[in-house]
Amino acid sequence: MSGYNILSIAGSDPSGGAGIQADLKTFSALGGYGMTVITALTAQSTSGVTGVHAVPAEFVSAQLDTLLTDARVDAVKIGMLSDTGVIGAVAAAIDHYALRNVVLDPVMVAKSGDRLLAPEAVAGVRDELLPRADLITPNIPEAAELLGADEAGSIETMGAQAERLLVLGARRVLLKGGHLGGADSGHSTDLLVEPDWPPRTFTAERVRTHNTHGTGCTLSSAIAALLPQRDDVPAAVRDAKEYLTEALRHADELDAGRGKGPVHHFHAWWGAVAADH
Numbered sequence: 309m310s311g312y313n314i315l316s317i318a319g320s321d322p323s324g325g326a327g328i329q330a331d332l333k334t335f336s337a338l339g340g341y342g343m344t345v346i347t348a349l350t351a352q353s354t355s356g357v358t359g360v361h362a363v364p365a366e367f368v369s370a371q372l373d374t375l376l377t378d379a380r381v382d383a384v385k386i387g388m389l390s391d392t393g394v395i396g397a398v399a400a401a402i403d404h405y406a407l408r409n410v411v412l413d414p415v416m417v418a419k420s421g422d423r424l425l426a427p428e429a430v431a432g433v434r435d436e437l438l439p440r441a442d443l444i445t446p447n448i449p450e451a452a453e454l455l456g457a458d459e460a461g462s463i464e465t466m467g468a469q470a471e472r473l474l475v476l477g478a479r480r481v482l483l484k485g486g487h488l489g490g491a492d493s494g495h496s497t498d499l500l501v502e503p504d505w506p507p508r509t510f511t512a513e514r515v516r517t518h519n520t521h522g523t524g525c526t527l528s529s530a531i532a533a534l535l536p537q538r539d540d541v542p543a544a545v546r547d548a549k550e551y552l553t554e555a556l557r558h559a560d561e562l563d564a565g566r567g568k569g570p571v572h573h574f575h576a577w578w579g580a581v582a583a584d585h
């Protein structure tokens with residue numbers, strides 16, 4: 309037996325830039341075996357979302373039960389969830405199957421501005437899933453929605469909001485700084501906050517590209533793929549960010565639509581770097 313099984317519980321993006329499709333590309337590039345439980349279909353391109361068709365909660369449970377009574381799962385990435393019924397189904401499966409290495413990307417709104425989680429379901433993510441995940445990876449607007457606060461405008465406020473998410477029951481928070489403008493906009497800094505450790509920052513060059521569709525999905529699925537390999541959250545975050553930054557550097561090579569294009573999962577590059585770790 310070799311290799312790790314990584315499960316994505318998320319929505320489908322036909323453009324291939326975000327959601328289940330981005331997750332599977334990431335898992336494969338990082339040496340994982342990808343599995344999927346689909347929570348919603350979106351009609352989506354690089355230019356935006358024109359429709360969402362949620363999978364009924366009972367059928368999300370059926371997918372989870374069928375898969376998890378058969379296969380070992382070494383890590384889980386949770387993305388788009390749509391509604392409270394689906395949130396309940398996923399929370400129940402985490403408990404029943406004692407899922408580990410659970411990374412929750414609390415997806416709420418696509419970069420195009422289209423809503424992917426019903427506003428009334430935000431409380432469900434906060435109360436049902438946030439305490440069950442080993443790591444949550446909100447962006448700045450998602451952290452603000454979870455807290456009912458204004459959006460952070462500095463690394464200091466990001467730190468304070470991440471601490472508040474710990475108080476709400478999160479085990480670890482990676483607050484992503486991609487939406488932060490301002491003085492240090494030549495860099496892209498994320499903040500990892502966990503109990504009993506000083507906050508850690510992960511900084512990369514800010515890649516000058518318009519093509520950033522799926523950055524959040526790629527980062528969270530890369531962390532999930534790397535957690536069983538590294539067995540250390542900061543090391544998995546460090547290497548996942550390195551993978552994402554390289555995928556962003558190659559984004560302009562793709563021609564996948566007229567809007568905000570996807571990042572490029574550049575397999576050959578990771579093969580070379582993986583050998584160094």
Ligand SMILES: Nc1ncnc2c1ncn2[C@@H]1O[C@H](COP(=O)(O)OP(=O)(O)O)[C@@H](O)[C@H]1O
Pocket residue numbers: 446447448484485486487496497498512513514515516517520522523524525527549552553556
């Ligand atoms: N132009 C960029 N160059 C480098 N890293 C970026 C860039 N834009 C976003 N990132 C990184 O991508 C990840 C996700 O970004 P963010 O925009 O904060 O979340 P989301 O994609 O969920 O909205 C973070 O690690 C962030 O630092």
Ligand SMILES: Cc1ncc(COP(=O)(O)OP(=O)(O)O)c(N)n1
Pocket residue numbers: 318319320321326327328350352387388415417418419420424520521522523524525526
């Ligand atoms: C089906 C689906 N899931 C998640 C997202 C959001 O993805 P994200 O990585 O945050 O990238 P953007 O859409 O914000 O570029 C999505 N769009 N679709």
